[in-house]
Amino acid sequence: MDISKQLLEQFPIFQSLPPADIDEAMQGSHVRRVAKGGSPFSTNSPCTGFSVLLSGTVRVVKLGASGREVELYRLQPGESCLISTSCLLGKANYTAAAIAQTDLLMFTIPPSIFKRLLARNEAFRDFVFSQFSQRLADLMMLVEAIAFQKLDQRLAAILLDAAPETRGSQAQLADRLGTVRDIVGRLLKNFEQRGLVALGRERIRVLDPEGLKAIAERPS
Amino acid sequence: MDISKQLLEQFPIFQSLPPADIDEAMQGSHVRRVAKGGSPFSTNSPCTGFSVLLSGTVRVVKLGASGREVELYRLQPGESCLISTSCLLGKANYTAAAIAQTDLLMFTIPPSIFKRLLARNEAFRDFVFSQFSQRLADLMMLVEAIAFQKLDQRLAAILLDAAPETRGSQAQLADRLGTVRDIVGRLLKNFEQRGLVALGRERIRVLDPEGLKAIAERPS
DNA sequence: TATGTTGTGCGACCAAAGTCGCATACAGCT
């Protein structure tokens, strides 16, 4: 099959593995497709193995009461979802949900092979650790943002991140921020009146990046 | 020296290492004392190695503008601070601060030996991974708490956790929660009026655990 | 066209949290 080639080409991690290890990683592993909106790691059937995202974007969110949610972090191609992995190793079982924001292509290595790779290959170990580090850093920054920043600052940061244009409903933005649509709408209206953005249906264009940046980085 | 004995007795992780690996861990490693209030991992001199806490408690906090702070998680004896470790492996550099809440005794393994142990010993790998998992879980729960719970709920949970008595100033509690003393004082006064706690100087006694639990777990 | 569904706009109102200023209480020290 062509998958090993695709892996090799796209992801530096696998490039540094010796051929024998690559062959091993292929054995028993499989590629899965997940449709947009589906959940790549269902909470009730955990521990399917070590998964690497080949294409698409995964949102990892925490669900709260009354249908609210916060986005913990996002997974991009080449990254791994450690929520499922760490219940292979640590016995922690998380209650976070993963949601496919687009159609996904995932590559999954079964636990036994994962453990063997971990034992034998330093590059692979480094990759896994760096993924852990990245998630820790993401979450720390998120805590900081939620604890110390106002919603308008966080919203401005998101808009800048997706500049020059953000697509999606205001309700989706609210979910990322852990708030409700009303608030996002209110804040966006404020931004629009100040000439910072232009609003359309499922579409926000950034008109004044500097102005938004001033908001996002404002002290206090 | 007596340290290896102490390690063996107190910490299951080291019990499962073969003697050869224990000897190796001892080489080049050292024990450090850190006074209460000191910082076991200074932000400007990172990467001293892999550290395990032998005794004491470490608060890992995120500092925000205007002197505010939030507590990200706590380290207890037998746990490891991955903030310093993960910059050995991943290249992430965090901006979180570690503060010794009591006098500390720490055991530090230099990077080279840490990497070798990681390569050779599965039990050690599992330990390191479980630490990562634990921190991830801690942070996820924290995000959930900050995003969805009211301050009175989080405060009640902290008091219950330290039941039957919490020692320390209200300002310290405020730092744990990421708020200011005024708010904590107000909430505690409310609890006192409802007969849930008894307040004293640097001292809060829980009178009605069930009542507090009802607050901590209240929906919405 | 008719009919839902989904996204958005807005206004009024409420509650939680943060801010400010100052008064008071306690502990340690000289």
Added chain:
DNA sequence: AGCTGTATGCGACTTTGGTCGCACAACATA
């Protein structure tokens, strides 16, 4: 006792975020 630094109490005020209710616009489908 008197001084000093820290911990606490308390009241008034502002801001932010959340809630509710409803109207309207865009899009899809029948």
